[in-house]
Amino acid sequence: xxxxxxxxxxxxxxxxxxxxxxxxxxxxxxxxxxxxxxxxxxxxxxxxxxxxxxxxxxxxxxxxxxxxxxxxxxxxxxxxxxxxxxxxxxxxxxxxxxxxxxxxxxxxxxxxxxxxxxxxxxxxxxxxxxxxxxxxxxxxxxxxxxxxxxxxxxxxxxxxxxxxxxxxxxxxxxxxxxxxxxxxxxxxxxxx
Numbered sequence: 001x002x003x004x005x006x007x008x009x010x011x012x013x014x015x016x017x018x019x020x021x022x023x024x025x026x027x028x029x030x031x032x033x034x035x036x037x038x039x040x041x042x043x044x045x046x047x048x049x050x051x052x053x054x055x056x057x058x059x060x061x062x063x064x065x066x067x068x069x070x071x072x073x074x075x076x077x078x079x080x081x082x083x084x085x086x087x088x089x090x091x092x093x094x095x096x097x098x099x100x101x102x103x104x105x106x107x108x109x110x111x112x113x114x115x116x117x118x119x120x121x122x123x124x125x126x127x128x129x130x131x132x133x134x135x136x137x138x139x140x141x142x143x144x145x146x147x148x149x150x151x152x153x154x155x156x157x158x159x160x161x162x163x164x165x166x167x168x169x170x171x172x173x174x175x176x177x178x179x180x181x182x183x184x185x186x187x188x189x190x191x192x
Contacts, residue, residue: 004060005178006086007032008077010095010118012069012152021138022151024167025094026065028136031171033063040065045079054179061178062086071117074125081126091131092174093122098147100137102159103166105173105189107134109182132177136170 009029010022017023033040033050040048040063050063062084066076081091089109095118100106110130113120123129141150155163169189177185 002059003090004062004084004086005054005090005092006062006064006077006081006084007092007174007178008064008066008073008080008094008122010070010073010093011065013067017152019154020152021096021155022070024096024136024138024170027167028094028134028170028174029063029065031167032061032174035171038063043080043083045083046076047080049080054175059178072121073118074121074123077122078125088126088128088131091122091126092134092177093119093131094134094136094170094174095119096138096151097135098138098140098151100135100139102137102139103162104137105134105170106137107132107173107177107182107186107189109133132182134170134174134177136166 007029009025011017011026012022036052038050038052040050043049046068047064047066052061053059054061062080064080066073068076095116099114109132113123119133141147173185173189176188
């Protein structure tokens with residue numbers, strides 16, 4: 001029996017935000033779709049989706065990018081979970097994480113939102129924090145720069161050099177998480 005997974009890349013809509021740190025979740029989901037030759041289409045839940053499989057004959061995955069702003073990501077995520085009958089433990093949210101150094105990946109299930117408003121809103125609308133998170137480290141801003149300005153800024157020139165590899169590694173982490181489970185994915189990607 002196959003399982004359906006909902007893999008959500010968080011970010012803000014529109015070209016103004018496309019290359020910002022806050023949109024790394026959507027960049028990872030774009031990579032997953034590109035690997036499978038899939039294109040996103042509009043869904044009535046207020047998101048763009050692409051339906052595919054982890055591998056031929058494997059579990060079904062629904063890749064999703066909410067059309068809402070980050071802070072209101074929960075409404076489309078909950079609507080997609082209902083539409084595709086996906087339990088919270090099969091929802092994977094890929095998002096930026098200030099408290100993890102740039103180019104680091106951490107995964108967990110449940111826990112607090114750590115001040116991330118997108119994660120907070122998803123926990124509220126799913127009525128549980130017990131969904132999977134793939135946290136892509138963007139690091140803290142230098143000096144006294146406001147974290148809100150930092151997450152809404154594009155990656156710096158030094159970061160740009162390793163960003164494609166970082167996105168690819170995060171996509172690998174999502175695939176392994178779905179295919180082999182959380183522990184196996186943590187063991188491989190937390191030590192990279």
